[in-house]
Amino acid sequence: MTKRLAFRNARLIDPASKLDARGGLLIENGKIADVGPRLFNDADPNDPEVIDCKGLVLAPGLIDMRVFTGEPGSEHRETLESASRAAAAGGVTTMVVMPNTDPVIDEPSLVDFIKRRAAATASVRVLPMAALTKNLGGEVMTEIGLLLEAGAVAFTDADRSVANTRVLRRALAYASTFGALVVGHAEDPSLSDGTSMNEGEYAMRLGIPAAPSMAETLMVERDIRLVELTGARYHFGQISCRASLDAIAAAKARGVLVTCAVSAHHLALNELDVGSYYTFRKVKPPLRSEDDRAAMNEGVANGTIDVIVSSHDPQAADTKRQPFAQAAFGAVGLETLLPAALGVHHDGADLSLVLAALTSTPARILGIEGGRLAKGAPADVILFDPGEPFVVEAEKLHSRAKNTAFEGRKFQGRVRQTYVGGACVFDASKERNA
Amino acid sequence: MTAPSSLAPILQTGHLLGIEAVSPAEISALLDLAETYVTLNRAADKKTATLRGRTLINLFFEASTRTQSSFELAGKRLGADVLNMSVKTSSVSKGETLVDTATTLNAMRPDILVVRHQDSGAAELLSRKLDCCVVNAGDGSHEHPTQALLDALTIRRHRGGFEGLLVAICGDVLHSRVARSNIHLLAKMGARVRLIAPRTLLPATAERFGVEIFHDMHEGLKGVDIVMMLRLQLERMAGAFVPSTREYFHFYGLDREKLKHAKPGALVMHPGPMNRGVEIDSEVADDVEVSLIQEQVEMGVAIRMAVLDALARGLPREGSNK
Numbered sequence: 001m002t003k004r005l006a007f008r009n010a011r012l013i014d015p016a017s018k019l020d021a022r023g024g025l026l027i028e029n030g031k032i033a034d035v036g037p038r039l040f041n042d043a044d045p046n047d048p049e050v051i052d053c054k055g056l057v058l059a060p061g062l063i064d065m066r067v068f069t070g071e072p073g074s075e076h077r078e079t080l081e082s083a084s085r086a087a088a089a090g091g092v093t094t095m096v097v098m099p100n101t102d103p104v105i106d107e108p109s110l111v112d113f114i115k116r117r118a119a120a121t122a123s124v125r126v127l128p129m130a131a132l133t134k135n136l137g138g139e140v141m142t143e144i145g146l147l148l149e150a151g152a153v154a155f156t157d158a159d160r161s162v163a164n165t166r167v168l169r170r171a172l173a174y175a176s177t178f179g180a181l182v183v184g185h186a187e188d189p190s191l192s193d194g195t196s197m198n199e200g201e202y203a204m205r206l207g208i209p210a211a212p213s214m215a216e217t218l219m220v221e222r223d224i225r226l227v228e229l230t231g232a233r234y235h236f237g238q239i240s241c242r243a244s245l246d247a248i249a250a251a252k253a254r255g256v257l258v259t260c261a262v263s264a265h266h267l268a269l270n271e272l273d274v275g276s277y278y279t280f281r282k283v284k285p286p287l288r289s290e291d292d293r294a295a296m297n298e299g300v301a302n303g304t305i306d307v308i309v310s311s312h313d314p315q316a317a318d319t320k321r322q323p324f325a326q327a328a329f330g331a332v333g334l335e336t337l338l339p340a341a342l343g344v345h346h347d348g349a350d351l352s353l354v355l356a357a358l359t360s361t362p363a364r365i366l367g368i369e370g371g372r373l374a375k376g377a378p379a380d381v382i383l384f385d386p387g388e389p390f391v392v393e394a395e396k397l398h399s400r401a402k403n404t405a406f407e408g409r410k411f412q413g414r415v416r417q418t419y420v421g422g423a424c425v426f427d428a429s430k431e432r433n434a
Numbered sequence: 435m436t437a438p439s440s441l442a443p444i445l446q447t448g449h450l451l452g453i454e455a456v457s458p459a460e461i462s463a464l465l466d467l468a469e470t471y472v473t474l475n476r477a478a479d480k481k482t483a484t485l486r487g488r489t490l491i492n493l494f495f496e497a498s499t500r501t502q503s504s505f506e507l508a509g510k511r512l513g514a515d516v517l518n519m520s521v522k523t524s525s526v527s528k529g530e531t532l533v534d535t536a537t538t539l540n541a542m543r544p545d546i547l548v549v550r551h552q553d554s555g556a557a558e559l560l561s562r563k564l565d566c567c568v569v570n571a572g573d574g575s576h577e578h579p580t581q582a583l584l585d586a587l588t589i590r591r592h593r594g595g596f597e598g599l600l601v602a603i604c605g606d607v608l609h610s611r612v613a614r615s616n617i618h619l620l621a622k623m624g625a626r627v628r629l630i631a632p633r634t635l636l637p638a639t640a641e642r643f644g645v646e647i648f649h650d651m652h653e654g655l656k657g658v659d660i661v662m663m664l665r666l667q668l669e670r671m672a673g674a675f676v677p678s679t680r681e682y683f684h685f686y687g688l689d690r691e692k693l694k695h696a697k698p699g700a701l702v703m704h705p706g707p708m709n710r711g712v713e714i715d716s717e718v719a720d721d722v723e724v725s726l727i728q729e730q731v732e733m734g735v736a737i738r739m740a741v742l743d744a745l746a747r748g749l750p751r752e753g754s755n756k
Contacts, residue, residue, distance in 0.1 A: 205454070207554035207576030212638070241495060276553030321533050323553030325574065356498040 010053035015356030061093025073102025276360035314401030582615035605664030
């Protein structure tokens with residue numbers, strides 16, 4: 001039996017085809033069967049289930065390229081299942097999960113484990129990244145070819161830079177043999193180890209050990225040179241300061257094929273938000289200056305920054321309720337990704353441009369289907385109101401860990417419904433404490 | 435009914451976490467109160483009943499001789515029951531977090547908790563989790579407010595006030611909580627502050643404290659009324675921040691020759707413990723004509739009595755069954 005679901009009276013936004021118009025969309029057997037401005041305009045479709053979108057935005061589901069979970073190894077923080085519920089509530093239909101679990105995802109069988117656990121428990125799509133070096137040690141490259149065959153979507157040492165330039169050079173050259181995507185973390189460990197904040201007046205006043213933002217830029221510049229040398233497919237998992245942005249803009253201008261992302265935290269917060277040692281705002285890389293934050297917003301608006309990620313990193317109370325220097329890095333973010341990213345739109349950028357950084361562009365970088373409203377594409381779609389105001393309340397988050405950096409923050413833009421493969425995985429109107 | 439003005443609360447926040455949040459009026463009031471305890475401490479009977487029935491816990495995560503004994507003596511002379519707890523860092527790494535330790539102590543219903551911890555913000559964290567008054571006895575590289583207050587009391591007794599005074603703080607400003615607290619206090623009270631150190635021992639943004647920066651002792655000490663030396667933490671210095679202690683002493687150690695560049699009659703301070711022959715020459719440190727180092731220790735007890743007294747005034751008079 002064919003399962004059909006029709007949406008009418010929506011504001012369709014498909015960044016891939018530059019569509020932004022009133023119209024309808026038809027889902028059939030988990031795929032988008034039809035979409036367009038004229039669809040269902042005059043008459044109701046002859047289908048059992050029709051959703052009147054009342055002018056809300058219907059867009060491709062979000063693809064979050066940077067999600068940490070605790071599975072395997074730290075399930076008390078977050079499982080694939082609990083992360084996927086948070087993802088669904090945030091409109092994220094595909095989570096790309098990081099390999100720095102326990103054990104580290106550096107074996108083909110572990111890639112397979114993630115895929116099977118996700119298929120059995122998660123309500124959104126889960127794509128595993130594998131480690132670039134064995135045990136994230138930065139010394140021995142992993143079996144990139146076999147891991148690719150097992151289903152690893154990219155290779156990364158998660159929140160660590162490969163400090164040894166020769167190791168990285170070889171790993172990039174080898175990865176490029178297979179056309180594998182490498183996702184880098186830019187932070188020079190010899191400058192940043194043992195530090196917890198961005199170097200500057202505020203860290204000085206708090207007496208917190210700090211590293212200059214240059215710790216990131218040095219690695220961005222090094223990695224760009226290595227990409228030019230090796231021809232690898234390379235994506236900076238996260239950048240956070242203006243100088244890094246300038247370095248990437250210059251590289252792009254001379255034709256180097258690198259891409260980069262920024263986290264929602266670095267779009268919406270700066271170093272002063274650390275306040276009085278607020279550990280939920282201890283993230284990696286650290287929150288930067290206001291000028292850097294503004295640069296990140298400009299970078300999204302002018303397209304130099306390709307992707308926006310949540311950098312969702314669940315931490316339990318025991319690792320966060322600590323003196324700042326001892327507290328773990330990371331904040332949850334799947335459920336606040338869209339509203340935080342929409343800040344760029346509310347500041348003047350085109351809505352379609354912001355959504356591209358959350359949908360079609362990550363899909364293109366990863367080389368996956370999805371991220372677009374097109375006939376035959378997977379029916380991963382979200383319905384949201386870009387203007388709906390709300391206040392973030394940690395207790396209402398779906399994530400197992402509640403360490404949001406945005407507690408009490410007023411945002412605009414909230415997901416109403418999330419569909420993965422045509423199935424509704426989140427409906428705000430059915431939430432207990434909506 | 436209003437309380438007698440002499441017993442009005444001084445520290446409005448109910449804690450002493452850092453000088454940055456204390457007003458000039460509060461600083462003056464604390465110094466005035468401390469003067470009365472200087473007198474008391476020189477009497478034969480040094481005991482009062484100000485804190486009778488109150489419990490004071492000294493929770494020290496870092497070794498300390500003078501600060502801990504100073505707080506202990508202050509509490510005892512005010513009539514409080516004093517419990518000293520030295521927690522080795524290892525017991526925290528055994529699994530109990532700082533907040534767990536504090537919650538356990540909280541259940542013993544102390545009135546005032548004095549805490550020293552190796553991490554910046556530790557005292558602030560405890561003040562949010564506990565019901566009692568928290569006094570920061572040094573947190574990481576953040577603040578050491580009672581040290582700055584005792585330094586201020588010492589200065590005021592010799593110079594009468596702070597307005598227009600030129601104070602040089604010399605040495606490892608980067609890691610120093612004493613320097614941060616003193617910078618805040620001296621600036622609030624109208625003194626001018628200079629920092630003198632090699633670039634490796636200064637925060638890159640040090641001028642944002644509103645101070646003058648010098649890298650040369652001869653230049654920096656010109657016209658200075660007070661020279662505050664900081665302790666060089668030898669264990670983490672060698673080869674990393676300065677090449678050697680002898681090179682450090684040559685350029686930044688305070689000896690008679692360098693002191694000659696300061697204003698005639700300039701006074702020398704050091705929070706202790708001193709590294710003789712590293713940051714300060716014994717000839718200067720032991721010269722009673724210029725060195726205030728012993729007096730600083732005496733003022734330390736008086737200032738801590740004043741702080742404990744001030745905080746106790748804000749404590750509820752009646753018990754609770756919470």
